[in-house]
Amino acid sequence: RAHSNPFSDHSLEYPMSPNQMDWAKLYPYYHDEKVMAPGKISREVQITDIGCGFGGLTVALAAEFSDTLILGMEIRVQVTQYVEDRLLALRENSPPGQNVYQNAAVIRGNAMKFLPNFFHKGQLSKMFFCFPDPHFKQRKHKARIVTTTLLSEYAYVLKEGGIIYTITDVLDLHEWMVHHLDGHPLFQRLDKQWEDSDDCVRIMTNATEESKKVSRNNGSKYIACYKRLPDPEI
Amino acid sequence: MPHYPYQHILLNKRGDTLFASAANSVFVFSISGTEATLISKWTDQIDPYYGIRKHHKDLMEKYEREQRELDEAGNNEKKQKAPKMPIPGPGAPPTFTYIRGMHLTRDDTHLIILTDNDKAAVVFKVNPLETGSPSSVLRLVKRQPFPKRPSAVTTSLDDKNILVADKFGDVYSVGLLDTEIQDEEKMQPLLGHVSMLTCIDSSVDENGKECVLTSDRDEHIRVSYYPKSYVIKKWLFGHKEFVSKFVLPSWSKGKVLVSGGGDNFICSWLWQAKEGGELVSQVSVDELVKNYLGDKHLVPEKFQNENHDFKEYCVSDIIPVDSCHKLAFIFERVNALFLFDLKDDGTLSYDKTVDTDADIISGTVSGDILILSVESEERPIVAYKIEKKGDTYDIRQIAGAFQAVSENRVEVQSDDSKQNVPLFTVGGLRKRREH
Structure with a gap:
């Protein structure tokens, strides 16, 4: 199946709160049992790839930011399993002594419901939304991953100056995301010049399975990136 | 003919007026001592279709x-x-509107009811009887429809806006007295969860900033600023099942939040404490409640255990009792009220159980009077007096009190239609995870 219903009661695993998350299971390389409590690791996840699909972007970002922990989130069980296997193979095939791809992991989860269960306030520096489900039908629009109300939750987990990256081949969805992000007081769009100079924009335009498919079909790619503004005075 | 039980009952702060809703009608009684007098009745005339x-x-x-x-x-x-x-044929069950919720503004001047059929909040100005005729006791201010079915309502701290939470997870803010009806298709939510909302209330944080608090079916209690609700302050983490109700008792000056839902424990929080340190008490209620469970608490066959004896229960309402700093917990389809003490530091501890003759549907308190609506044809309303006895409090039933509330009721029109007024809906919030 290409998509999954974000509203149904999946049997998802998620921690009761960010403090209860077992990060060591996902990033064993960063856990030292001699000095750390069970489940804890030496650094925090800073980049998320929401709806990571088959993991192309997660893998590319892991190579680009080798010191930063990257988490892919995907709601479809089999797809998550595939990415997990892919990352394990990459880790195992790492040249001796190099330990590459230890900084990337994937979990099955519903980011629209449970993001605050995983991340503390202001923990993330980058969030990627690449080729999300367009949910074409009008009455399904609340199921879209970028809505004004959900953006407040993304703003909560993003640090000031953190960036939301979006890319899609569906013009209608692009305009929808721009409309909602423009309308949110905590986000400000980054201009074309910034997009052209940013490594992550280059990577997400070319690295994901979906972006390659769109290129093969000569489809368009619409990009919009937004910076998290400081909270206003309450 | 049998009668509908009262789904919602609500005393004003002064304790001189009782609002009671059954099916699609709201009754207003004036209360004096243990006597009730019917002063007004409003029946929703909206087309059932x-x-x-x-x-x-x-x-x-x-x-x-x-x-x-x-x-x-x-x-x-x-x-x-x-x-x-x-239009449904002759064999179909009859359809009609019913009242999903009832709420008084903080200053007791307005009654807000939530309707089912047209997904509206109906605002009434509550006038004292002495200023007019019985028909003017509830004066309709407006009927504001919403895009999705409202599930909970509160007002901003200044009572200027009503905040309506819906089954889709969104919260809308509309002026209380603003008589211009907004087009529900064009309304923009104040905030939203991706989960059905179950309860909403407002308070101020440790810095004196107004916040709106919302709970949902996904274990979350969220704190957002108001009116800049796009800035989220925090979440309170600790529930493992849906949260159905939370309260901010007045004697703890809004610092303590008490919550319950589908868990076999209830929680109290110092919600203004630093992130992660809010939970004060998590009190198990299993031992208290399990003796009151029966066949009606058995989970559906599909989710049963091997012995077919697995039962579930949930908190359906929490009522703060200001006069003795206690919280009264109602559990769905349970014929007892459970009282807990709440200290100013947030500590929650079990006090006593008050058995009732029938399952409790709704409850309300003002001063030293506690009134319960129960599922009983003969005695749908039971009243108690809360009396100080040395260091403790005694909860004593008042025989024959508020007779008029039991006498003025809505008759059930046919045997089938009784099913159409859902009395016990909270248990249905439990998630059945299949894949």
Whole structure:
């Protein structure tokens, strides 16, 4: 199946709160049992790839930011399993002594419901939304991953100056995301010049399975990136 | 003929007025001592087929537009039939509206009710009887429809806006006294969860900033600032099942939040404490409640255990009792009220159980009077007096109190229709995870 219903009661695993998350299971390389409590690791996840699909972007970002922990989130069980296997193979095939791809992991989860269960306030520096489900039908629009109300939750987990990256081949969805992000007081769009100079924009335009498919079909790619503004005075 | 039980009962702060709703009617009683006098009654006259008709009207408009376009294009091909009005046939269960929720503004001057059929909040100005006739006790201010079915309502701290939470997870803010009705299709939410909302209230944080608190079916209690609700302050983490109700008791000056839902424990929080340190007490209620569970608490066969004896229960309401700093917990389909002490530091501890003759549906407190609505044809209303006895409090039933509330009721029109007023709906919030 290409998509999954974000509203149904999946049997998802998620921690009761960010403090209860077992990060060591996902990033064993960063856990030292001699000095750390069970489940804890030496650094925090800073980049998320929401709806990571088959993991192309997660893998590319892991190579680009080798010191930063990257988490892919995907709601479809089999797809998550595939990415997990892919990352394990990459880790195992790492040249001796190099330990590459230890900084990337994937979990099955519903980011629209449970993001605050995983991340503390202001923990993330980058969030990627690449080729999300367009949910074409009008009455399904609340199921879209970028809505004004959900953006407040993304703003909560993003640090000031953190960036939301979006890319899609569906013009209608692009305009929808721009409309909602423009309308949110905590986000400000980054201009074309910034997009052209940013490594992550280059990577997400070319690295994901979906972006390659769109290129093969000569489809368009619409990009919009937004910076998290400081909270206003309450 | 049997009668509908009271789904919601609500005393004002002064304790001189009782609002009670049954099916699609609201009764207003004036209270004096243990006597109640009916002073007003309002019955929702909305068409029971409102939703169906509205949907049909949209379909007809679309159909007519398409027909016009075909005509204009000179297309004489066979036209589609006009959409039929899908009115249920004679065998179908009768449909009617009922009142989903009832709420008084903080200053007790306005009553807000939530309706089912047209997904509206109906605002009434509550006038004292002495200023007019019984028909003017509840003066309709407005009927504001919402895009999705409202599930909970509160007001901002200044009572200027009503905040309506819905089953879709969104919260809308509309002026309390603003008589201009907003187009529900064009309303923009104040905030939203991706989960059905179950309870909403407002308070101020440790810095004196107004916050709106919301709970949902996904274990979350969220704190957002108000009116800049796009800035989220925090979440309170600790529930493992849905949260159905939370309260901010007045004697703890809004610092303590007490919550319950589908868990076998209840929680108290110092919600203003630093992130992660809010939970004060998590008190198990299993031992207290399990003796009151029966066959009606058995989980559906599909989710049963091998012995077919697995039961579930949940908190359906929490009532703060200001006079003795206690919280009264109502559990769904349970014939007892459970009282807990709440200290100013947030500590929650079990006090006592008050058995009732029938399952409790709703409850309300003002001063030293506690009134319960129970599922009983003979005695649907039971009243108690809270009396100080040395260092403790005694909860004593007042025999024959508020007789008029039991006497003025809505008759059930046919045997079938009783099913159409859902009395116990909270248990249905439990998630059944299948894949």
